[in-house]
Amino acid sequence: MISIKNISKNFGKLKAIDNLNLELNKGECIALIGPNGCGKTTLIKSILGMVLPESGEILFDGKSIKNDNDYRNYIGYMPQIGRYPENMTIGQIVNMIQGIRNTQEALDKTLYEQYAIEKMLDKKMRTLSGGTTQKVSAVLAFMFQSKVLILDEPTAGLDPISSEILKEKIIDAKNKGKLILITSHLLSELEDLVTQVIFMQEGKLILHENVNDLKQKTGEQTIAKSIIQLLKQGKA
Amino acid sequence: MIRILKYVALDILKNKIVIAYTIMLALFSWSAFGLEDNESKGILTVLNIVLLTVPLVSILFSTIYIYNSNEFVELLVSNPVKRSMVWKALFTGLSISMVAAYWIGVGIPLLIYANFATAIMMLLAGSLLSVIFVSVAFLCSTLTRDKAKGIGISIMLWLYFALLFDGLVLFLFFQFADYPIEKVVVLLSALSPVDLSRILILLRLDVSAMMGYTGAVFQQYFGSSWGLLVSFGLLCLWVFVPFYISLRKFKRKDL
Numbered sequence: 001m002i003s004i005k006n007i008s009k010n011f012g013k014l015k016a017i018d019n020l021n022l023e024l025n026k027g028e029c030i031a032l033i034g035p036n037g038c039g040k041t042t043l044i045k046s047i048l049g050m051v052l053p054e055s056g057e058i059l060f061d062g063k064s065i066k067n068d069n070d071y072r073n074y075i076g077y078m079p080q081i082g083r084y085p086e087n088m089t090i091g092q093i094v095n096m097i098q099g100i101r102n103t104q105e106a107l108d109k110t111l112y113e114q115y116a117i118e119k120m121l122d123k124k125m126r127t128l129s130g131g132t133t134q135k136v137s138a139v140l141a142f143m144f145q146s147k148v149l150i151l152d153e154p155t156a157g158l159d160p161i162s163s164e165i166l167k168e169k170i171i172d173a174k175n176k177g178k179l180i181l182i183t184s185h186l187l188s189e190l191e192d193l194v195t196q197v198i199f200m201q202e203g204k205l206i207l208h209e210n211v212n213d214l215k216q217k218t219g220e221q222t223i224a225k226s227i228i229q230l231l232k233q234g235k236a
Numbered sequence: 237m238i239r240i241l242k243y244v245a246l247d248i249l250k251n252k253i254v255i256a257y258t259i260m261l262a263l264f265s266w267s268a269f270g271l272e273d274n275e276s277k278g279i280l281t282v283l284n285i286v287l288l289t290v291p292l293v294s295i296l297f298s299t300i301y302i303y304n305s306n307e308f309v310e311l312l313v314s315n316p317v318k319r320s321m322v323w324k325a326l327f328t329g330l331s332i333s334m335v336a337a338y339w340i341g342v343g344i345p346l347l348i349y350a351n352f353a354t355a356i357m358m359l360l361a362g363s364l365l366s367v368i369f370v371s372v373a374f375l376c377s378t379l380t381r382d383k384a385k386g387i388g389i390s391i392m393l394w395l396y397f398a399l400l401f402d403g404l405v406l407f408l409f410f411q412f413a414d415y416p417i418e419k420v421v422v423l424l425s426a427l428s429p430v431d432l433s434r435i436l437i438l439l440r441l442d443v444s445a446m447m448g449y450t451g452a453v454f455q456q457y458f459g460s461s462w463g464l465l466v467s468f469g470l471l472c473l474w475v476f477v478p479f480y481i482s483l484r485k486f487k488r489k490d491l
Contacts, residue, residue: 096239100317101315
């Protein structure tokens, strides 16, 4: 569904992404992990066309995303830190994004209802707490029945109940056969969600494997332990 | 684009700074016309205020607004929207609100007190000035990612256009007073939108007679309808060029 071919991106002297190749397919739920500053967010932003790689190309359903906007109709994106125009209310933001997407399909309002956004429609974005802003981002990302979901640190800042609601929603989306890409530092949180793991370090792809294979290979029970094991062995 | 524009414009118009700016302009213009017994004098006072405050507020407010809407731009760009569309919507929204503030603040008293043709001229020049400095603000904010630097650059540019440029021209004038440099001065004045607008409006008033020979040269160049067209063309170029450069940069920018 998404093929990433030999992309590289430098920020000054820093190599954020170094000749990266990836193949992401339908129905996969992928954890994108790695130490801080390893290029996770840069990779996500490259897929969204927000960062423009210096070389290589990204294909979405076989078509290059360069100079294309329409493919983003199929992507739901939840940013790491969502900030919105201060004077706009939640209702206006939701309306605006709906208008931009202009989709004919029915909207997915489960998160909207579960997070009781209805009651807060008149609240200005500036008055919202970090967690509530994060909820708005989640609602917007899941609203449009997108084929691909890209979630950058989705549960950071959410309270345990909201976080659980979001996790259920992610599992639900996975079961519907969507491609889901999640970054998180909390490996324990991803444990029961993901089917594949991508580990990056200094812009390079270190590992891209099925979770079950990974566990078998290392003989560990959890993803976190397997990764640590691999790192210790120096194989990864 | 219309939908994005609607929300951007709404967001800006509700901003308290824009409201305060409108009220300030209105206060200045009403009191200027109320205090001066002569229409020309009133216009001159308003003109001096307009030439200082309009560029300053337009460039500063826009620069800060663009930096602050960074995340908003990110949000839009992650949706199926063309990048250039987002940038144009922001530009149009900022321009509309600056021009609206100017029309409400200065336009109404102008139309009531001043001679109609002069008022229209001043409305046009002021609106163009607002948009020009919004456009320059877009250029400033694409030059650097650092907000403080960006605001610094825009203040420097304002200082240059509103104060320093005048000083430079005056300096040239005195240094080369023995030479016929009037034509050079005409050319130079085209390099600053503030001066261009000032000359355009001064020529509409009787005071241009007090500018002596230079005034006559200006009258000859800018007074004719052809000169008027050229100078408005130049002002439009001042809108278009900085914005176009910023648009090209924005399209290749990493968000």
